[in-house]
Amino acid sequence: MSTYALDAVFRPKSVAVVGASPRERSVGRAVVRNLREAGFAGPVGLVNPKYRQIDGLPAVARLADLPFKPELVVVTTPPDTVPGVIAEAVAAGARAAVVVTAGLGQGPGSLLERLREAARPHGLRVVGPNCLGVMAPHVGLNASFAARSPLKGDLALVSQSGAIASGLVEWGVARSIGFSAVVSLGDALDVDFGDLLDWFAQDTKTRAILLYIESIRDARKFMSAARAAARAKPVVVVKSGRHAQGARAAATHTGALAGSDAVYDAAFRRAGLLRVLALDELFAAAKTLGHLRSAPGGRLAILTNGGGIGVLAVDRLVDLGGTLAALDEATVRRLDGMLPPTWSRANPVDIVGDADASRYAQALEALLSDRENDAVLVMNVPTALASSTDAAGAVTRVLAQRPRPGAGKPVLGVWLGREPAALAALEAAGVPTYNTEAGAILGYTYLVRHREAQQALMETPPSLPEDFVVDSAAAQAVVAGALAQGRQWLDPLEVNALMAAYGIPITPVTLAGDADAAAAAAAPLLADGMQVALKILSPDILHKSDVDGVRLNLASEAAVREAAGLLKAGHAVCIFPEGTRSRDGQFGEFKSGPFQAAIMAGAEVLPVALTGADRILPPTPWFHGYPGVITARFGAPIASSGRVRASSPE
Secondary structure (H helix, E strand, C coil), rough: CCCCHHHHHHHHCCCEECCCCCCCHHHHHHHHHHHHHHCCCCEEECCCCCCCCCCCCCEEEEEEHHCHHHHHHHCCCHHHHHHHHHHHHHCCCCEEEECCCCCCCCCCCCCHHHHHHHHHHHEEEEEEECEEEEEEEEHEEEECCCCCCCEEEEEEECCCCCHHHHHHHHHEEEEEEECCCEECCCCCCCCCCHHHHHHHHHCCCEEEEEEEECCCCHHHHHHHHHHHHHHHHCCEEEEEEHHHHHHHHHHHHHHCCCCCCCHHHHHHHHHEEEECCCCCEEEEEHHHHHHHCCCCCCCEEEEEEEHHHHHHHHHHHHCCCCCECCHHHHHHHHHHCCCCCCCCCCCCEEEECCHHHHHHHHHHHHHHHCCCCCCCEEEEECCCCEECCCHHHHHHHHHHHCCCCCCCCCCEEEEEECCCCHHHHHHHCCCCEEEEEEHHHHHHHHHHHHHHHHHHHHCCCCCCCCCCCCCCHHHHHHHHHHHCCCCCCCCHHHHHHHHCCCCCCCCCCCCCCHHHHHHHHHHHHHHHHCCCCCCCCCCCCCCCCHHCCCCEECCHHHHHHHHHHHHHCCCCCCCCCCCCCCCCCCCCCCHHHHHHHHHCCCCCCCCEEECCHHCCCCCCCCCCCCCCCEEEEEECEEECCCCCCCCCCC
16 A cells, blocks of 8 residues: 555644553553653544543543544554454544554454454554554654654654664664654554655655664565665665574564575665664664765775874775775875875875864865775874864865765765864764764765665666576476465475476475485485485475474484484474463364364374463563463363364365
8 A cells, every 4th residue: 555644644633542541551651641742733532431531631432532533543452452443443534543552463363354354445554563653753743652752853763673663762862863753563464664665765854764674574565665765765774683593583573484684685785775784883874874875986095184093994994895095196296295294195194193174175185086086084083283173174165165065975074082063064064973983984884885785776687697597397397286286385395396497506305205214315415514404294284393393403314313203203282272362261262273283193182271371461462471370271182083174265
């Protein structure tokens, strides 16, 4: 749905909070407090049948009882009430909803699916569920339970994690960094990264877009939106789960597979996004790219009044794969005529510790005219011999003489004295300044990488490599064989054959009928110092890990034989067929999948009843446990043999 009705999320004329509460440490209370403190100018309606007023504001029992039509509805009620609240919001004429509530489940029959069915046919846009909320400082909107409101600014932050969004707001407040909007996506039932990239690409209040990503569900939509946004303004992304351990943690957090980091990295580069590795780099990259679009090349000239800091800058530049520019002979002669005999006569251009404003101006003009560099880093170390503020003023005057502001080579600055007047002058002239030479060099690498990403964005790769040969008949035979058997998935052997037909190298796969065959197949690989993985092969088991059917990092034939024996023997699997926690201790609807798995495996079912969990871990918006006792009762095993597998709906 792209940007449809997103104006009701970021520029609503009226807001209602369903689940508003006077109770301390409740989500409903936090949202009401934030809305009031942020200074939202439109009408705010509080909905809770338990109260006639909350914090001095009138409260009503239902959305229909409000004296106005709420354009944006914020939902903080318990999970089982959310679909009904959304239906009420539709009836009340709302255009968008922010669902803060967590614990709506997944899949057919879940509360999440019922929420979708209540909202989507009527065009109601939904942010969340399971999210921090939405903040838009320029309109005084803080529809979230964040600890505080962000400052007004021109950075849009879209985060899959509510905790990350809240933390970055705090970070920004501490550093006087403001936002045009902050959005926590949560489970992203409706509004997702693609929608928000489209919105912020067109938003005049947004100069740069910052993304925190754990996983992407709709890759095609994301890539289309990302490419369009990257053409309009800088898009900086942090992707968690770069390593295997982090990817597993991200999957647990979001409920979605994080996927291969190499794939994400390639996709980001192809879309023209600048990827950074840590949260602090988000702001640093946005700061640099906000002042300077990109560098025309990768060659850096360094101008300094301190030789030591110049050497450190070169070291950091080399560490990050940068290029130290050479000085043109004409530039050396020009600098010889204006600088003391003790100047460095090389890059970094050390103009000596007593350098005054005039010396800075002359040297900077010479470097900006030199065709052997693509950007200039100007650094100043405070001394008792010259004014750092005057030096900053000289830099700004040189830049002001350009034909138009921002034209020509990028200029970055490091003013170690951090004099407010000097920093203010440089900021006004569009020169990003940094606390250290290392920060400046990192900022410069952002410029170079952004230029490379923009170049890649505009390139049109060939549809196929010239040497690409496809065995179409073999590929079609693999797929046709699976379809003939009524299967929708290929097994590992078929995947291997399909990839081979397209000439795509993948990890080799061998079929082994027993433990000895598995050990024999693994022997040559183990002899080369490699490790192997062992997996169950069954048309009825799609995800082998779900049934403990995978063994990894096997380094000997004995380990392979042992693993094969364990897989063949089978293991007990604990499954919760009810699908969710009970709010009242009564049984809910059972899911059929676990019982079908038992029938397919011919395994017995051991019934286990747990009581007391509803009191210890109640399904509230806040995941909070309480002390108590859980009682487990075991029934007699139930045989699955002779039972019929239920047919799947079309």
